[in-house]
Amino acid sequence: MNLKAKINNLPRVKLANLPTPFEEMNRLSKALNGPRMFIKRDDLTGPVFGGNKACKLEFVMADALEKGADVIVAPGSLQSNHARTVAIVARKLGVKAVLVLRGEKPQSYDGNLLIDKLFGAEIRFVQAKQHEMKSILKDIMEEFREKGYNPYYAPPSSPLGAVGYVNAFQELIDQAESLGVKIDYIVHAAGSGATQAGLLVGSKAFNVKTRVIGISVEPDNHQLVKTTLNLAKECARILDLNVSFSPSDVEILYDYVGEGYGILTQEIKETIKIVAQTEGILLDPVYTGKAMTGLISMIKEGYFEKDDNVIFIHTGGIPAIFVYKDKLVSLNI
Numbered sequence: 234m235n236l237k238a239k240i241n242n243l244p245r246v247k248l249a250n251l252p253t254p255f256e257e258m259n260r261l262s263k264a265l266n267g268p269r270m271f272i273k274r275d276d277l278t279g280p281v282f283g284g285n286k287a288c289k290l291e292f293v294m295a296d297a298l299e300k301g302a303d304v305i306v307a308p309g310s311l312q313s314n315h316a317r318t319v320a321i322v323a324r325k326l327g328v329k330a331v332l333v334l335r336g337e338k339p340q341s342y343d344g345n346l347l348i349d350k351l352f353g354a355e356i357r358f359v360q361a362k363q364h365e366m367k368s369i370l371k372d373i374m375e376e377f378r379e380k381g382y383n384p385y386y387a388p389p390s391s392p393l394g395a396v397g398y399v400n401a402f403q404e405l406i407d408q409a410e411s412l413g414v415k416i417d418y419i420v421h422a423a424g425s426g427a428t429q430a431g432l433l434v435g436s437k438a439f440n441v442k443t444r445v446i447g448i449s450v451e452p453d454n455h456q457l458v459k460t461t462l463n464l465a466k467e468c469a470r471i472l473d474l475n476v477s478f479s480p481s482d483v484e485i486l487y488d489y490v491g492e493g494y495g496i497l498t499q500e501i502k503e504t505i506k507i508v509a510q511t512e513g514i515l516l517d518p519v520y521t522g523k524a525m526t527g528l529i530s531m532i533k534e535g536y537f538e539k540d541d542n543v544i545f546i547h548t549g550g551i552p553a554i555f556v557y558k559d560k561l562v563s564l565n566i
Contacts, residue, residue: 236399236403236435236438236439236472236474237403239472239473239474240396240399240400240403240472243292243295243396243471243472244292244295244296244298244299245291245292245295246291246294246295246298246326247291248278248279248280248287248290248291248294248322248325249278249279249280249283249287249288249291250277250278250279251278251288251400251404252404252407252408253273253274253275253277253278253401253404254273254274254277255271255272255273255274255404255405255408255409255412255544256271256272256274257269257270257271258270258271258272258508258511258512258514258545260511260512261507261508261511261512264507264511265529265532265533267532267537267539267543268417268532268537268538268539268540268541268542268543269414269540269541269542269543270543270544270545271409271414271542271543271544271545272512272514272544272545272546272547273401273404273405273544273545273546273547274514274547275288275401275546275547275548275549276515276521276547276548276549276550276551278549280318280321280322280325281317281321281348282317282348282549282551282552283549283551284314284318284548284549284550284551285397285398285428285546285548285549286314286315286317286318286319286389286549287318287322288397288398288400288401289390289391289393289394289395289396289397289398289427290318290319290322290387290394290397291397292393292394292396292397293387293391293393293394294322294323294326294387296385296393297328297385297387298326298328300383300385301383302328302383302384302385303328303329303382303383303384304328304329304330304331304377304382304383304384304385305319305323305328305329305330305331305384305385305387306331306333306370306373306374306377306384306385306386306387307319307320307330307331307332307333307386307387307388307389308332308333308334308335308366308370308388308389309332309333309334309335309389310334310335310336311334311335311336311339311345311346311358312344312345312346312495312519312552312553312556313332313334313345313389314345314520314549314550314552315387315389316332316334316345316349316354317345317348317349317552319332319354319387320332320348320349320352320353320354321348321352323352323354324352324353329355329382330352330353330354330355331354331355331357331373331377331384332349332354332355332356332357333357333359333366333369333370333373334346334356334357334358334359335359335360335361335363335366336358336359336360337358337360338358343555343556344552344553344554344555344556345552345553345556347552348552357373370386374386389424389425389427390425390426390427390430390460390464391427391464392427392430392464392467392468392470392471393468393471394427394431395427395428395430395431395434395464395465395467395468396431396468396471396472397427397431398427398428398429398430398431398432398434398435399431399432399434399435399438399468399472400431401431401432401435401546402431402432402434402435402436402438402439403435405419405435405544406435406439406441409542409544414542415542416441416443416542416544417443417444417537417541417542417543418443418444418445418446418537418541418542418543418544419432419443419444419445419446419543419544419545419546420446420447420448420524420527420528420531420543420544420545420546421445421446421447421448421524421545421546421548422447422448422450422520422521422523422524422546422548423447423448423449423450423457423461423485423524424449424450424451424520425457425460426457426460426461426464427464428447428546428548429445429447429461429465429483429485430461430462430464430465430468431465431468432445432546433445433461433465433478433482433483434465434468434469434472434474434476437469437474437476437477437478437482438469438472438474438476444484445484446484446485446486447461447483447484447485447486448485448486448489448523448524448527448528449485449486449487449489449490450490450494450519450520450523450524451490451493451494452487452490452493452494453487457485458480458483458485459480461483461485462478462479462480462482462483465478465482465483466478486527488527488530489523489524489526489527489530490523491523491526494519495518495519497518497522497557497560497561498526500526501518501522501523501526502560502561502563504516504522504525504526504529505518505522505561507529508525514547515551515554516547517549517550517551517552517553517554518553518554518556518557518560518561519550519553520548520549520550520553521547521548521549521550524545525545528543528545
């Protein structure tokens with residue numbers, strides 16, 4: 234059974250408009266005097282502002298429905314793209330979404346939080362540290378069981394969700410071949426690991442030498458490489474693929490984290506500006522803006538050869554633009 238057949242053999246519910254567009258960024262490449270640049274537009278997956286989470290949830294939500302779930306419990310930060318996408322697709326599928334968001338309840342709702350509210354998700358704000366979330370989520374799951382519901386836990390990253398990016402790698406291979414393009418590098422924002430894990434599984438399954446590079450959006454916590462590796466191994470097991478992985482397979486760069494997670498720097502502002510004004514493509518301040526800032530810096534540092542083909546994965550996150558509006562209006566456009 235080939236890879237596409239193995240993916241299609243898994244339970245899946247259609248949530249995303251696939252394949253997403255694959256476009257060349259020749260004006261940006263020319264402005265940077267860099268390698269040949271392309272972009273995979275996963276910001277256009279479909280469900281309200283799109284994003285990579287829709288690709289992953291096709292498999293996760295299918296599993297939830299197969300198990301008879303009527304409540305989806307999803308954790309995240311206040312502006313979680315994962316939580317927002319769960320809120321949207323849960324409504325589409327007729328199940329209840331309960332979002333457990335880490336942070337203080339705001340006085341006003343903007344960005345993803347506004348979307349969560351509009352789609353009728355139940356939002357629980359919890360002031361807790363990351364390591365305390367496991368216990369809190371366990372209690373919430375038990376609370377809904379006691380009320381007679383059948384809750385399903387949908388984390389931001391899972392091996393099943395990573396299958397969505399094995400499928401995305403298959404899409405990239407097909408799209409690049411149709412243009413006669415060899416994929417040398419794939420660059421993306423690295424947050425919780427599943428996107429990179431799926432891409433790594435895809436590269437192993439196709440036995441290609443494409444380098445998958447994650448640009449971390451937060452400082453090194455010594456866990457992301459390990460998490461990504463474990464997700465890749467389990468994802469490959471789900472697909473019954475005879476491939477192996479080592480820590481050296483997981484390339485994550487922390488050089489471009491800047492001042493920390495979610496902190497909008499002048500460099501990221503300039504990146505959003507140049508991509509918008511050369512390619513007509515909008516990046517977000519937290520994930521894709523930071524990852525593209527890293528990619529641009531790599532180009533300026535001579536990381537790539539002139540004839541390399543570099544693909545940037547636009548993983549979405551656009552609602553954050555509205556949260557950072559006051560800081561973004563200071564751009565000298």
